[in-house]
Amino acid sequence: MNNQKEKIMLLENKNVVVYGAGGAVGSAVARGFAHEGATVFLTGRNLDVIDTVAKEISATGGKAQTAVVDARDEEVVTEHLDAVVAGAGSIDVSFNAIGISPVGLQGIPLTELPVENFLRPITTYAQAHFITAKSGARHMIPRQSGVIMMHTPEPARLPMPLVGGMSVGWAAMEGLNRALSAEWAQHGVRAICLRTTGMVETPVIHTVYGLHADAIGVTKDQMIEMASAMTHRKRLTTLAELTAAAVFLASDRASAMTGTVANLTGGIIVD
Template structure:
């Protein structure tokens, strides 16, 4: 098993992406610590993992609260003996953030993702890096999306926020690499089966005067394979990147856009 004897923390584990990645980590042998702001979704994910034979524990943690994140990281190390993998997949409702032209966007709506996404990523990755550099090993995974590297209208502060996370990931990799810690960012195109993408596609569809289905098809047609990635595909790659088989990869932005972005 790729992640046997590894201890993984997943922030935003009650969400669609975080929960799928957590399950993938667990099925690969990791003991998974599920963190999020709402207890019930975490308990549901943990139940699914344990029913399938995996190991999962939950904690209510706001990824924007540095004291809470630090205390939780300490608790993981005290309980499990190490913190080997960290994955951050927080999200915000996108209504009022996407779907409006920048010239018409209020400052407060522009600031919301610019503050929340980079801050949560900084707080969680810093906590992981502090413990991993002490133990001399570990993998920190972050996630962004294709608008960080493309010219997409009506993204508000989301594209700049994702670009900031990618830059943070590179810089952190440079600092912690000599101490045995890898940092990799996954850059994905929209995954249509997620509830958030249904919301986002609706916002952009309305702005373009077309149906949600037509907008989804337009996005899929922009990819090389004419198909957007699935959450399962993202989770599979995250599990590989967290494993020792990916030891040569750090400071990288892994392209999971299906060819929407061509490197």
């Protein structure tokens, strides 16, 4: 007689679309969603990259499909989601994990930052997140069920130097998250933001810390140590920690959570 309990999958029979699925955050959460039983629809602008992620998911027994989608293009996003729903029957979770290169945007004093470089992250993030959320909600609201998710780092809340318009763009995302919930939660659609520290496992954060280290005259390792020291744990958030939280918050077990930011900063921010 088998006395082992059958594993409960938090996202079994859920359909999840991940935007920016080829990046470190997008691919990590996509793997986490698939591991918990979801069918993941991976999107990005580089098909080879997201195909590689899909193969990794399939190799471990998960279900994944890929498509080239620019999250800033409403027509493309809408057409892709229509196709997903036509084939799968629903869209249960939309996770937007797109990112932009920090080169030319961070590590530069505001007095020396070109206006277009200041505005780029603000307009890019606001546009892409509004489009993907709006497109997803159009399918979720009639079913009275769904979750819109996004991710920000701690400068969305903290006053940090040399981040240019990035902090403003991230703060706009968190404001959008609250607005989405205010309109859609009554229709069964939750909006959740996950806020972390920079994660040293990601290539982008190494670039960011390098830019900041050069700007203030320290090494990249010293910059990482300084960032880690700001936390209560004296270490930065990991991709595994972000993924675990994303899986739980996307599940029905977090049904009372909406319009909020899940604080994964390890004490850099306490609220």
